[in-house]
Ligand code: ATP
């Protein structure tokens with residue numbers, strides 16, 4: 001069997017990893033991972049033909065010469081290699097987890113820190129047991145800092161990702177209702193996400209950035225007596241390194257922030273959604289902590305424009321759209337509806353699609369979202385999907401005002417063609433599987 005040290009030695013000469021034979025980088029190390037449908041051991045030879053320097057495999061049948069390195073388990077070997085590489089690095093590694101806002105906060109932190117440092121951040125949403133090691137293995141000697149997103153839908157996953165990325169700094173954006181099925185309810189989510197705090201607490205030099213307005217995070221930190229905490233928030237509080245205040249949400253956010261020296265700065269962001277102020281303040285806090293000046297921090301925030309269907313503003317001929325069809329869960333639905341309640345606009349419409357992976361709490365949570373939307377200060381509500389539709393009967397009929405239910409997105413498309421929406425600010429939000437981007441051309 002080939003050891004991690006031996007593979008690391010080859011990695012130093014071949015520092016690019018490939019896992020897909022359709023895109024083999026010449027001279028790369030090919031890791032033959034197993035997917036749901038494929039066993040990449042069967043593609044190892046093809047990878048070498050396509051230019052990979054070595055193929056790491058775990059089935060001896062496919063070893064066709066000295067370019068094939070046999071290991072016990074390819075995935076573990078990839079993770080071990082990443083962990084070994086991380087141990088050689090002395091740069092700050094910021095690990096980010098949480099229920100909502102990880103990618104947005106990661107992008108914002110990177111937008112800020114890259115004003116001063118050569119940073120490496122997770123690409124897109126590569127935040128799992130494969131994405132994190134692949135990201136770590138793209139850090140090279142030119143990088144001065146790394147920002148690593150860590151996602152989880154079950155216990156022990158964050159502990160594993162921490163053992164690989166070994167964050168010197170970390171933050172949990174928030175703890176809410178998502179992946180309830182895999183975590184076993186909200187208490188399970190708290191334990192799962194708390195694995196980041198557990199890791200930070202193993203070493204007094206590791207720093208946790210915490211939103212001081214978030215009671216759940218405060219409670220989680222107190223039960224562990226975290227040793228090294230830096231706070232940020234919206235409530236004025238002497239402990240905060242950075243405090244911020246929303247100025248306008250129309251629907252782009254303007255805000256002001258100040259540091260401990262009490263200078264105050266006004267900033268206009270390209271983000272919408274009042275919940276995004278928490279994400280922005282996290283990035284401002286981390287920028288301040290790492291010694292960036294206010295011009296650098298503000299340039300980073302002002303320059304960040306989401307292009308990833310996460311609270312992204314799109315102006316069409318008829319409407320202003322808040323495209324949030326990347327994902328949805330009860331927590332993010334609630335804050336998105338609260339935001340629509342407050343946003344400044346003449347006409348407001350919410351289009352909400354089913355939330356997936358909800359387990360036994362699905363019915364209750366869909367009903368709660370319907371009620372939240374009915375109570376919000378908006379002009380029209382459209383619910384799409386079988387989970388919302390099946391809860392329609394749970395709501396008192398007299399409350400179902402300006403509310404339409406469609407069983408499928410196809411039905412909604414027909415409905416929107418018959419009754420087009422015009423001159424409105426429209427929130428479109430649902431789970432990825434609902435693919436609500438299909439509605440955009442009708443709006
Ligand atoms: P994933 O689990 O898919 O990686 P994520 O945690 O990376 O998600 P983002 O992709 O940044 O989160 O944001 C997804 C959606 O979550 C946003 O479009 C928005 O609706 C919501 N959201 C973002 N930030 C917050 C926040 N601080 N609190 C609540 N909801 C948020």
Ligand code: MG
Nearest residue numbers: 102103125127
């Ligand atoms: Mg993400």
